[in-house]
Amino acid sequence: MKKILLTLFITFSLTGCISAILGSGYFISDNYDEFEQTRTIREHINHVYSQPFPFTASFYMNMILIVPTKADALLGGLQVKYMNNSWLFIPEGNSLKFIADGEVIPLYAAHQSSRIVGYGGHVTELAYYNIDRNTALKISNAKILKAKVHVVDFPVSPKIQERWRIFIETHWPE
Numbered sequence: 001m002k003k004i005l006l007t008l009f010i011t012f013s014l015t016g017c018i019s020a021i022l023g024s025g026y027f028i029s030d031n032y033d034e035f036e037q038t039r040t041i042r043e044h045i046n047h048v049y050s051q052p053f054p055f056t057a058s059f060y061m062n063m064i065l066i067v068p069t070k071a072d073a074l075l076g077g078l079q080v081k082y083m084n085n086s087w088l089f090i091p092e093g094n095s096l097k098f099i100a101d102g103e104v105i106p107l108y109a110a111h112q113s114s115r116i117v118g119y120g121g122h123v124t125e126l127a128y129y130n131i132d133r134n135t136a137l138k139i140s141n142a143k144i145l146k147a148k149v150h151v152v153d154f155p156v157s158p159k160i161q162e163r164w165r166i167f168i169e170t171h172w173p174e
Contacts, residue, residue: 049147090109092112
């Protein structure tokens with residue numbers, strides 16, 4: 001019995017440590033590509049959700065801005081990164097939805113997600129969604145925000161919304 005309790009304690013402790021590690025490391029990069037003459041400002045490691053034990057899926061949602069230097073067309077996007085030991089197969093089209101204070105806000109992916117198999121068979125899927133500034137503000141300012149990526153839905157924490165608000169206010173001009 002003691003061994004079972006010790007094993008459970010260690011398992012849950014490690015799960016908590018891994019969750020803490022996955023939630024840390026958030027940063028924003030700002031890079032200029034002289035060949036494309038664009039500036040890309042993006043969030044990294046914006047951990048949004050992990051499925052509870054015993055599942056291993058994690059979701060990240062990173063805002064991205066592409067700023068052309070020779071034109072006034074600013075492109076905003078939201079990257080969804082899914083990591084797990086099995087595929088989600090995020091399709092193109094209406095595969096990301098938010099419910100912001102009761103209003104359904106669909107976002108569309110122009111292409112199927114890109115898929116990568118990593119060390120130990122873990123998989124990563126990346127999907128990109130265009131988003132305009134007003135829609136980004138709407139989801140970041142919602143009092144209650146839920147997200148659904150393909151078939152998995154989850155709440156979005158106020159911490160993530162605050163990061164998005166700061167990103168928009170700091171880097172995305174009106």
